[in-house]
Amino acid sequence: MIRKQDNKVQNKTSEKGTPNPTPIDTIVLVWNWPWGEHFALDKCTEFGFHGCKLSTNRSLYGIADAVVIHHADIMHNRNALPKQPRPSFQRWVWNNLEPPLIITNLEMLDNLFNATMTFRQDSDIFIPYGQIETMKESRNFSIPKKSKLVSWVVSKWYPGVPRISFYEELNKHIPIDVYGKRHKPLRSEDFHQTISQYKFYLSFENSIYKDYITEKFWSNAFGSWAVPVVLGTSRENYERFVPGDSFIHVDDFPSPKELAEYLLELDKDDVKYQKYFNWRSRYYVKALSGWSYQYCKACAVIKQSPRYQVVHQLAKWFLKDV
Structure with missing residues (x-):
């Protein structure tokens, strides 16, 4: 041949x-x-x-x-x-x-x-680092029990990038548990079990760039059933890939202080908080x-x-x- x-x-x-x-x-x-x-x-x-x-x-x-x-x-x-x-x-x-x-x-x-x-x-x-798929039929789901508020896992601490300064200001108004190098240790095998205890996860990208939505969003937050608080590309860019009510964008707030106040408000309002999971009755996350x-x-x-x-x-x- x-x-x-x-x-x-x-x-x-x-x-x-x-x-x-x-x-x-x-x-x-x-x-x-x-x-x-x-x-x-x-x-x-x-x-x-x-x-x-x-x-x-x-x-x-x-x-x-x-x-x-x-x-x-x-x-x-x-x-x-x-x-x-x-x-x-x-x-x-x-x-x-x-x-x-x-x-x-x-x-x-x-x-x-x-x-x-x-x-x-x-x-x-x-x-892409992940995507959502439409289910053939709607399904019921249960949200893992939440006993903690905000977490973040970060391995590379790039000085001068927006996520570092935003975190430092946000942390003045709401407690944040940080895992990774120079912070709390977290074994990879314990990742999702640990993060699923938190209501919110900081899906902060190291770069703000078109379509750059990484495992920090798809696997770390969605995979752990924590509501992603995103810092990265624009809300409009995120909404090209996921429903707008599946995440919280830092750009929606005038300052980290107002964002912290909103997260604390959601912590006290289960009905309002659970609305961030409604999309899961129609879609599932596919890690790629x-x-x-x-x-x-x-x-x-x-x-x-x-x-x-x-x-x-x-x-x-x-x-x-x-």
């Missing part, structure tokens, strides 16, 4: 001698393990993605339909990119789930990539973390869509909303 680079089919000959084109696997080359984290390459069918082959075997470069390159692992070394010219049929996929605060050296990648894989909804391959799922989804998108957007200047595209 011959792999044809133009139409990506294998030609088999029927009993009557007539070629029968049949689909073949879409090959996605995992150029570098993201953040050095290895993941299973054989899970695509388990996620419902068929006809996909993930591989780290660089000898497949010449026939791979796509090469996914994780930015953080090459951003300080352009020589870590493939040395061979890109075949005309192949996509180089720029993979990045970090905000501009974290990444650098985008300019060195001009005119190299022809597909994007990020948390931005306008990416070729959209990889895990590299295996993300790379399989990339393969499926590439397999289904022959079109892509050429990004001549990654910095111009990615930084346009900063």
